[in-house]
Amino acid sequence: MPTADSDSNLSPSILSTVMSESASGHSDADAEASQRFDADAVTRTLAGDTAAYDRLIEKYQRRAVAVAYRLLGNIEDAMDACQEAFLRSFRSLASLKKPERFGAWLMRITSNLSLNYRRGRRPTLSLSTDEEQIVLEDRATAVSPGTRLTAEDSLQGAETEDAVTAAIGSLPEQQRLALIMFAIEGMPQREVAEILDCSVEMVKWNVFQARKKLKELLAEYL
């Protein structure tokens, strides 16, 4: 399937707008432009213009992989989950009642697949202390000289990362998803509310509860 061919009528300016929207700020006008883009792309895809679906892939792949990666902790697993999400959404595209909501729908599929994958996954083998030390020293020497880290720094960083991972993992699912999508990934509250099938106020409340709990759990690192 070719990507972004010239005969598609999706405006490059709209595309650049929605691309930047997906990564940074989000005004109402941006959100409307993004939804129009999605609706147009979905309609074209359903009419047989498969290149239009490539535009949706380009628009959402980074966000989908980022969320999946934060839920799964492994980039390859995240990319596989994301690919499966795009496949499933393509197969079920005709059942999407609001084409302008494609983004939220895709992210819901992605997060569900990631959570299911996480539940069914075997625990990863942990390295022994000596092996861990070697790996961390290798990491430390691999970075550029200007930002060289000592093994001790890496150990501390790894310990902090493990603590954050454990703390986030202990959150209730809705709080974890709200925190990752909204507070960490920067997705619009309204979209997160759609994905989680709740109100915007509920998203805010979940994020607040998550932060409050993390502040207690990670007190020694703050």
Next chain:
Amino acid sequence: MTQRSEQLERLLSERLDGDLTADQLTELQGALSENPEAAATARQYERLNDLLAGWRALPGDIDWQEYARRLAGGVAKDVIEPSQSAAQETQGDPVDGLIQEWAKPLPDVDWDGLRSRISAAVREETAVTTARAAGSRKRWRRTAAWAVTIGTPLAAAALIAIVAWLPRTDLPITSGGGGSVQSVVVVSFEMPDSTGRIAVTFDEAPMADTGETPVPQPPGGVAIAIGPSTAEHGETIDEALFY
């Protein structure tokens, strides 16, 4: 945690998201400047936010264009191509398709080889048919031999029995030393019940010696003329029948 501190923490959390109004921001700044403990909490939230921003950040070396091609290729391979081939199979006028198929030139055929294969198949079929016919004739001969050996004596015996018993069925049947009919036994059969049993009832009834023949037959049963009675009146015998 008091309600006020809970509210303060919520404001601190929402400040990180840029959700506070100008008034709320002013109020919060005032509270933080007056309360060192609240300021420390605010710093904790900011630090937490920084920590979360760096947690599991995407690796910087991902080739997104290549990944997009991989995703698009996966969609094409798993979804689009199979559905297109299925659509090609089902769409279009079937007659048009047939005409196009017929219009194609015949493929190269090894006619000699085909003739040999057909001839061999015909010979094989002929051999099988002949063998079947021979087998059928053998079965008929066996049946006829059995009929002559077993069936003929049985038929003769049956004929003798009929000749011997035929005059008796015409009644009157004499009893003992040629006396006249004294009674009849009426044998009646009932409809089979749910288990398949049939009740056969024997009812003996005295009969006037009128010298009339034959004995009148009752509906739904058989009357047998006998001599001096030996059967018990009203005796009933149940016979189990299988269907």
